[in-house]
Amino acid sequence: MSWNPFHPDIMEDPSSGHEYLLDQCPVHFFSSPEMRFYTLSRYDDVSSCLRDTTRFSSQYGQGPNFSEPAGMLCDPPQHTLYRKLIQPAFSPKAVEELRPKVISLTNELVDKILSGDSTFDLHDEIAFPLPVTIIAGMLGVPSSDLEKFKRWSDIQVEIMGSGDLDKYKEEQIEFQNYMLKHLRGRKLELAKEGREGKQDLLNLIASARNEQDEAIPESDALSMLNQLLVGGNETTTSLITNLFWRLLEKPSRWRTLLEDRSLVRSAVEESLRYDPPVLGLYRNSASDIEIHDETIPEGEKVYVYYAAANRDPRVFNKPNEFDISRKARRHMSFGLGTHFCVGAPTARLEAEVVLEVMLERMPDLRMLNSGERIKPFFLWGRKHLPCAW
16 A cells, blocks of 8 residues: 555545554655655654754755755755844734734624625635735735735745646746835835834845845845745635634534633644644755665655644544644644744734634634635645635
């Protein structure tokens, strides 16, 4: 027996392959004409891999294809420098300052739903517009360009998960030119105003300088903007849709939350554990690596499978049960170590606020059907989630 992440059954339900990987094949090799990689699935192996940037490098990208190092998708010390540059935008204080905006925007979206038909698509009308509006605002992008941003973000994700890095070449060039113009425009503003201007993410990147007090390369700045766009949009959209999907597929879960709002935070964490928006990301073997009597040769891609680690029975009691009262926050859904997701606090904030607002304003919410999943094999979310109120 083997495991194929592209098999229709696995695409439909990735968890259907977890038991095989965890019990029988903790180091799995997959090969196709488009790509090849090893997969690590056990919690302890995933944890060790993510903490070991010497043997498991990010130097050639965190997707299934080898790419040139840029921005934060590098090993320390370059990664450390770039992460430090943008960290102020994701500090506890900065994230908490976002809360009123997230609450206001969520209520605006709910107002629009309640003023229309009793049926709606939760993905299209809540889960997509909220995160993309927030991250676009943090990047200083006008709201009039949100649809462009969504399209570009979808394209970036599809490219990352395919075997063709030149796919959508014209759209990639369009996006890069847009962001380059935006970046250079902000640099001109900063030159006139000084570096004490608005401290949004774009400002932090436009004014960033390296340890030699030189402006960081535009290629790295654009890479960071791209990573932040995708990370602050696609994954949070899937977190929100996955959360409501599981809560509504068994109405008793929704009723439990209506009766006990203190479970909101643990419900979000259980959604992250059970249905991670990013099933896994990649590292590159910097040497021959021995694990479980298997050898991962130097120079191979290694799929770090968060989703399987989150269901490892060695760590989680009854891992295949969705339990909104579960207290554990040891899931791998935001990664671990050096490359732990910088936007994790923002994603948690948005998901918690949406859930709190919907419980308050749409207590009779119900799901019509489970919709359909998004396309990229290494991501997990609903492309549509038809609901009614």
